[in-house]
């Protein structure tokens with residue numbers, strides 16, 4: 001288990017930047033200094049004791065009562081508990097209730113998990129998933145009309161004659177089931193190739209019958225600017241998989257009608273806020289230049305023409321950091337944190353997260369919180385030294401997160 005998780009890290013996220021010294025520009029250096037100061041500030045308040053966390057989880061299991069630990073780099077007035085562990089890299093987490101969830105792991109398995117009983121049921125009926133490199137079983141979400149339809153949606157890396165691509169599937173699942181049923185692909189991207197990088201992909205829904213999900217550039221970055229490929233795009237479909245008539249490129253010659261926005265490098269965070277009616281994404285930059293964007297219909301988010309990142313081996317990419325007709329991210333990370341998911345925390349139950357974005361960070365391992373205007377960033381739980389993959393607001397307004405060590409944690413108010 002440990003070995004598997006470690007190998008995956010190296011295959012999927014080689015950290016070239018620490019191996020190759022590169023001359024930085026002024027902006028990069030200033031940001032790097034700011035980032036260092038921030039992490040030093042957190043460094044002083046290191047607090048999470050992993051052994052203590054595991055002991056608390058064991059005690060919870062035996063006594064049937066949640067055990068919490070305090071940590072100095074937790075958000076103020078909150079507490080942390082480990083809910084369950086022992087999985088492979090957990091890519092997707094979706095709550096059905098406060099204590100029931102669907103979990104996807106990169107190696108292609110889906111589970112129904114109950115946090116109270118600490119039980120897990122591996123669900124049958126998941127399609128065959130490619131798992132080379134960054135490929136795998138990706139996100140999972142309940143349909144907005146799940147209560148009446150029992151539909152769930154998931155994204156995965158699918159084998160085709162040309163290699164692997166990103167697919168969106170729908171299936172039926174109810175909580176007593178041990179298998180998915182009525183499984184069907186709603187979308188298979190024109191992004192198949194023999195490479196194993198940048199599949200995206202998170203799923204989100206608006207309140208008017210659409211599903212959105214993201215696909216990365218798949219290592220073919222120029223295709224992000226071309227409308228006849230799905231590479232580097234946010235896709236918008238109706239819940240049955242058909243193309244909405246008002247998608248921005250319906251009727252444009254040679255354009256794929258599923259495209260909602262373009263120019264995204266590897267969007268692994270996607271969140272439609274029902275509160276403010278906006279769609280947000282986070283995406284991995286190359287060496288530097290991770291982004292949070294306010295994603296709007298038909299617009300171009302720049303990759304690989306404009307970026308704050310550089311090649312892993314040093315040179316600049318594209319034409320600079322801004323260009324007419326290309327949207328600016330409202331938050332840029334230099335150096336990269338590797339954001340693997342994003343939500344806008346809506347309930348306000350945890351004050352430190354209220355009206356803010358919460359992201360998981362894979363490379364600079366921590367929980368990243370950014371104010372709604374993108375101007376203030378806070379890093380929590382660096383002391384855990386965990387690659388935080390998926391973040392999720394629970395039905396009761398607590399914050400759940402998963403790690404690449406196969407664990408699920410819950411942050412809740414201290415009282």
Ligand SMILES: [Ca+2]
Pocket residue numbers: 263291301302303306307327328329
């Ligand atoms: Ca961009």
